[in-house]
Amino acid sequence: MSADWPEAVDRHLLPTVDSTNTYGFLLPRVPAWVVAEEQTAGRGRRGRNWVSPRGNFYGSLILEPDLPPERTALLSFAAALALRDACVAVTGMEGIFRLKWPNDVLLNGRKLSGILLERRHDRLAIGMGVNLIGAPPAEAVETRALPPTSLLEETGQRITPAQLLSHLAPAMQRWQAELAQGFGPVRKAFLSSCAHLGAPITARTxxxxxxxxxxxxxxxxxxxxRTSTGIMLIPAADIFFRNTPDAPYH
Known part of the structure; x- marks a missing residue:
């Protein structure tokens, strides 16, 4: 393990697995990272299939958080920030990465990754998929959704899953520690990198x-x-930007 690897966190590197989240729920000891070269049954939000070709990053951080469900959900913001930091670290490029509520990382306005939190009994899996070398074709994604992209396509850099993990694991530990002090700093950091803040959007529950x-x-x-009748709070939804994906961020 690298010198920056978090203490007391196991690491499981697998050639293939059905789902890193599912595998992690069965581990004898946590916290642990599970990373696979290939997933055969990867999942996205709302049970959507996550296409998992070799060369991309498929990993899950498995925890036993001592937090109520409403606080546990905030770990998705910490995960998005950690993933953004890891992408900046491996590419040396900062301004091209933004965050889409609640936890997507965007690269040049296109979807680079997805994050899925799943809970089973006392365990939480924070699953992350990152398009390092390839992305699904635009026609494979939902109408009006942002088109997918990859690090290789946008930056010309070929990053391995191991390289990303070496930065992602310590970044996640840092943001977990930040969140343990309260959501305020995490919320502020997320908003500072948030895509389309102050712009018109569509929220579909x-x-x-x-x-x-x-x-x-x-x-x-x-x-x-903000709607015509005032401020509406939306705890969960699919978000669609109402201007073009390549428009400037607000």
Whole structure:
């Protein structure tokens, strides 16, 4: 392990696995990172399939957090910040990475990664997928969703999963420690890198669609949407930008 690897955190590197989250739930000891060269049954949000070709990053941090569910969900913001920091570290390029609420990392306005939190009994899996060398074709993603991209396509740099993990693990430890002191600093850091803050967006929940201006994030992590009737708090939704993906960030 590298000198910066977090103390008392195990590391499991696998050639192939169905899902790093699922594998991590069965480990005898945590905390631990599980990273696979290939997933055969990767999952995204709301049960969506996550395409998992070799060469990209598929990893999960497995924890047993002593936190209530509403606080546990805030770890997704810490994970997004850690992943952004790791991408900056491995590429040496900072301004091209932004964050899309609640936890996507964008590269030049396109989707680079996804983060999925799953809980099973007393364990939490923070699963992360990052397009290092390849991304699904644009026609494979949902209509109006941001088109996917990869680090290789946008930067010309070929980064390995091991290189990313060596920066991601310590970055995640730092942001976990920050979150343990309160959500305020994490919220401030997330908003400072947030895409389309102050711009019109569409928020689609499981049952409704709302349009308005992305005003910010409240102390619980909910999105603040300014509508014609006032500020609406949205704890979970799919977000669609109403201007073009390549438009300047707000």
């Amino acid at each position: 499981m049952t409704e669609v709302h349009e308005g201006i992305f005003e910010g994030i409240d102390d619980s992590g909910a999105l603040e949407l």
